[in-house]
Amino acid sequence: MKEQNTKNKDFLSGPEILKEMNISWSEKLFKETKDQYNKVSRIIPEIEWPFFAPYIKAINILKKDMNAVILAHNYQTPEIFHCISDIRGDSLQLAKEAGNVDADIILQCGVHFMAETSKLLNMDKTVLIPSMDAGCSLAESITGADVRKIKEENPNIPVVTYVNTSAEVKAESDVCCTSSNALNIVNSLESDEVIFLPDEYLALNVAKETKKKIIMWKGRCEVHEEFTPEEIIEFRENEPGVKVIAHPECSPEVVAQSDFSGSTSAMINWVKDNQPNKVLMVTECSMSDNISVENPNVDFVRPCNLCPHMKTINLENILESLWNKKIEVQVNPEVAIKAKQAIVKMIEL
Ligand code: 13P
Numbered sequence: 353m354k355e356q357n358t359k360n361k362d363f364l365s366g367p368e369i370l371k372e373m374n375i376s377w378s379e380k381l382f383k384e385t386k387d388q389y390n391k392v393s394r395i396i397p398e399i400e401w402p403f404f405a406p407y408i409k410a411i412n413i414l415k416k417d418m419n420a421v422i423l424a425h426n427y428q429t430p431e432i433f434h435c436i437s438d439i440r441g442d443s444l445q446l447a448k449e450a451g452n453v454d455a456d457i458i459l460q461c462g463v464h465f466m467a468e469t470s471k472l473l474n475m476d477k478t479v480l481i482p483s484m485d486a487g488c489s490l491a492e493s494i495t496g497a498d499v500r501k502i503k504e505e506n507p508n509i510p511v512v513t514y515v516n517t518s519a520e521v522k523a524e525s526d527v528c529c530t531s532s533n534a535l536n537i538v539n540s541l542e543s544d545e546v547i548f549l550p551d552e553y554l555a556l557n558v559a560k561e562t563k564k565k566i567i568m569w570k571g572r573c574e575v576h577e578e579f580t581p582e583e584i585i586e587f588r589e590n591e592p593g594v595k596v597i598a599h600p601e602c603s604p605e606v607v608a609q610s611d612f613s614g615s616t617s618a619m620i621n622w623v624k625d626n627q628p629n630k631v632l633m634v635t636e637c638s639m640s641d642n643i644s645v646e647n648p649n650v651d652f653v654r655p656c657n658l659c660p661h662m663k664t665i666n667l668e669n670i671l672e673s674l675w676n677k678k679i680e681v682q683v684n685p686e687v688a689i690k691a692k693q694a695i696v697k698m699i700e701l
């Protein structure tokens with residue numbers, strides 16, 4: 353159906369695709385998508401469902417037709433996270449799963465470095481990202497040339513690179529890490545000194561826990577650097593008994609004010625396991641929406657810091673991406689070989 357209908361056009365928009373697929377809002381569609389709506393009914397008002405449901409149905413049909421899988425990061429909005437994705441998780445889980453995917457197409461609902469990681473582990477597959485604006489302030493803070501210069505200035509010191517970087521930066525590194533394994537990776541290296549790039553706050557948080565000397569870079573996550581210790585103290589005063597859990601991309605002062613700190617999935621697991629009456633998740637705010645679905649007895653206090661890059665992905669551009677097979681992620685094969693080594697080493701450690 354797809355091939356016939358697109359023959360005269362290079363790119364079809366979301367509404368055009370829905371028309372081609374003959375999908376529109378109706379009571380019948382409401383019944384067909386009821387199971388999906390039930391998953392998100394606590395956070396998406398019923399009045400908004402007529403906009404989401406046609407896209408959800410179309411994406412799920414197309415996914416099967418095209419033998420595609422959708423990988424979604426924990427920061428994606430609930431209709432993406434719960435209604436169309438096949439694999440969900442933090443950066444480490446997504447990287448691990450990307451290596452095991454048995455499909456022709458991987459569509460990444462996350463930011464560009466995540467899609468690039470999927471491509472590095474699947475050079476023979478088509479990897480799609482729905483928006484080229486899905487960047488990351490950390491990935492943009494450093495280039496391959498910067499890493500080469502740091503290595504020249506600090507010879508024979510291993511380089512650990514956070515996955516929130518371009519393939520070019522990974523290719524200059526000895527091993528990658530994510531927020532869930534950063535400390536273990538640093539400690540696993542024999543050297544007493546480690547170059548840790550590019551997140552300064554994650555580096556400082558790791559430095560508090562290790563005996564090794566950490567050489568840092570001044571990259572910051574534009575979402576997590578906004579949180580302040582004063583804000584956390586104020587939340588605790590206004591919300592007595594609230595538990596505070598923070599992502600390690602926050603400053604050490606913010607992490608010091610929290611009851612727990614860990615990767616996005618570690619934060620999710622902490623809530624599942626501890627079932628606090630009230631919790632403040634010091635991170636991107638879609639996370640609270642996503643996990644409130646499975647934790648109905650937990651009251652989420654929401655400081656709403658959105659990642660503008662993650663939020664460029666939506667149902668409309670996901671459908672467009674699948675149908676039009678755009679935007680395809682490409683990595684220079686020579687860079688890919690070296691970058692992949694750093695990721696595989698991380699996965700194996
Ligand atoms: P996680 O690896 O914890 O999912 O973090 C990725 C990220 O970009 C957080 O801002």
Ligand code: SF4
Nearest residue numbers: 488489573574575659
């Ligand atoms: Fe990058 Fe921060 Fe957005 Fe995560 S939340 S993708 S680190 S800008």
